[in-house]
Amino acid sequence: MNASSAEDEPGDLPGRASDQPRYVQVADELRAAITAGHFAEGDQLPTESALCERHGVSRFTVREALRRLQAEGLIRRRRGSGTIVDTGGQVLRQPLSDVAELLQYAAGSTFEFRVHGRIALSEAQAAEIGIGAGSRWVHLSGVRTLAPGGAAVAVTDVYINPDLEAFVSALRPGHETLFQQLGAAAGFRVVRVEQDIRAVAAGGREANLLGMARRAPVLRIIRVYKDESDRIVEISISAHPGDRFTYSMHSDQV
Amino acid sequence: MNASSAEDEPGDLPGRASDQPRYVQVADELRAAITAGHFAEGDQLPTESALCERHGVSRFTVREALRRLQAEGLIRRRRGSGTIVDTGGQVLRQPLSDVAELLQYAAGSTFEFRVHGRIALSEAQAAEIGIGAGSRWVHLSGVRTLAPGGAAVAVTDVYINPDLEAFVSALRPGHETLFQQLGAAAGFRVVRVEQDIRAVAAGGREANLLGMARRAPVLRIIRVYKDESDRIVEISISAHPGDRFTYSMHSDQV
DNA sequence: GAGTGGTCTAGACCACGTG
DNA sequence: ACGTGGTCTAGACCACTCC
Numbered sequence A, B: 001m002n003a004s005s006a007e008d009e010p011g012d013l014p015g016r017a018s019d020q021p022r023y024v025q026v027a028d029e030l031r032a033a034i035t036a037g038h039f040a041e042g043d044q045l046p047t048e049s050a051l052c053e054r055h056g057v058s059r060f061t062v063r064e065a066l067r068r069l070q071a072e073g074l075i076r077r078r079r080g081s082g083t084i085v086d087t088g089g090q091v092l093r094q095p096l097s098d099v100a101e102l103l104q105y106a107a108g109s110t111f112e113f114r115v116h117g118r119i120a121l122s123e124a125q126a127a128e129i130g131i132g133a134g135s136r137w138v139h140l141s142g143v144r145t146l147a148p149g150g151a152a153v154a155v156t157d158v159y160i161n162p163d164l165e166a167f168v169s170a171l172r173p174g175h176e177t178l179f180q181q182l183g184a185a186a187g188f189r190v191v192r193v194e195q196d197i198r199a200v201a202a203g204g205r206e207a208n209l210l211g212m213a214r215r216a217p218v219l220r221i222i223r224v225y226k227d228e229s230d231r232i233v234e235i236s237i238s239a240h241p242g243d244r245f246t247y248s249m250h251s252d253q254v
Numbered sequence C: 001g002a003g004t005g006g007t008c009t010a011g012a013c014c015a016c017g018t019g
Numbered sequence D: 001a002c003g004t005g006g007t008c009t010a011g012a013c014c015a016c017t018c019c
Helices: A022-035 A048-055 A059-071 A099-107 A123-129 A162-168 A178-186 A204-210 B022-035 B048-055 B059-071 B099-107 B123-129 B162-168 B178-186 B204-210
Strands: A075-078 A082-085 A110-120 A136-145 A152-160 A190-201 A217-227 A232-241 A247-252 B075-078 B082-085 B110-120 B136-145 B152-160 B190-201 B217-227 B232-241 B247-252
Touching: A022 A048, A022 A059, A048 A059, A059 A075, A110 A152, A110 A162, A123 A217, A123 A232, A136 A162, A152 A162, A152 A178, A152 A204, A162 A178, A178 A190, A178 A232, A190 A232, A190 B190, A204 A232, A217 B217, B022 B048, B022 B059, B048 B059, B059 B075, B110 B152, B110 B162, B123 B217, B123 B232, B136 B162, B152 B162, B152 B178, B152 B204, B162 B178, B178 B190, B178 B232, B190 B232, B204 B232
Parallel strands: none
Antiparallel strands: A075 A082, A110 A136, A136 A152, A152 A232, A190 A217, A190 B217, A190 B247, A217 A232, A217 B190, A247 B190, B075 B082, B110 B136, B136 B152, B152 B232, B190 B217, B217 B232
């Protein structure tokens, strides 16, 4: 069978459209149902065989979808018991077990920024990131808030690959991540994120923007975003206030 | 077939032994080969079909094994190209994409500790962890170093479930994690770890043990370890010096 | 004992990268 | 054109939980 059943489903236009794997579609549907509240915390999800029947797919596909949701921390599964919704009340949580969860984080907050133009990374910055010094990037800086006008949860410097400079002017603040917007416009997908976390003392500018005392402890998060061909498309350096930001993660059994 | 071939493999003693899934065995073998240097950084791993043949398993099993290794950050895979070793030179990296990687971290460092006995969590501690206040735990404290006698990379307070008190005296410092030792002795497995990370100012005791100025920025990592039946078996609260500890993670495409 | 999720097989077609 | 890993099917047996 497979996607070769082209008669009843005109879903394989060569352009774009629903060219996503079936398990992604199933996962999206379940995730939407959970976040929409159709399943309460602790509720039992349909069994695998029920999901197979409902979506007309094999167990492999259903299990792959559920695996995603489990990795995202939305569900827990127990042999013999079933699958239950357990998001751990993840408000303001920012797990990073996969790229998709970064989007979730972004969706719960707003990022406003300014474009500063091309710059060359200083020796120190390059060393901190692990990039060759003197490389050129398009520099943006901004502030992330949970609610418009609310207190900042991060001040961020963003450096974008100059190959993508043409798309920078089309970037818009809001709930979508920069790398999502860039990827959609330029036609790439971020498939790997590397992240370093340290505790440092706030510099003057950071302290000012975050409303903290100078030298107060802040969480410094450096992220490097890479696309399918291992190209670095974006680098972000964020400072999060130590007194109102907690980075939460979970790790399920493997 | 499956593990039901009990004639040629006396491997299903009720106690322990090789009751692990085939894909875990395949993954272990590949991981050992990689860490032993049989594959250099950038080398191509055997193809899936080659691994199927070599281990006499189906593609499902091989792919499950490779999925683990990819989650651990040891390999990268590209459709059309193949599977290559890419550990990112992960010395002193501490990713947490699964529980197994915590062990890796522990293996590269040494933890020395003292047992303080039973205590009740203070209101503040309980709130920070998200546990009911006043619950009783067995308290340990210790220091983690990369090399014996070297500078500390963490000072840690550990709280162990009082149900496991009988096994605490058998805990030994070294390269094995406490929850590993406890699990082996008491017969449970840690299947979920929750972790919160914040930046805070070092307290007097922490600063002293870490050799830092008081109020210098430190990374506070709180971990909650749970077993199969969702019981909290251990809680650890660590302080890592901001100037010599970086928490590195990666997130591969899902 | 019935039903759940976990493991596993033997196939298949496909998108993609490399020759 | 070929081989790679990615997706998917239709089965199977098993360990486990719950009634």
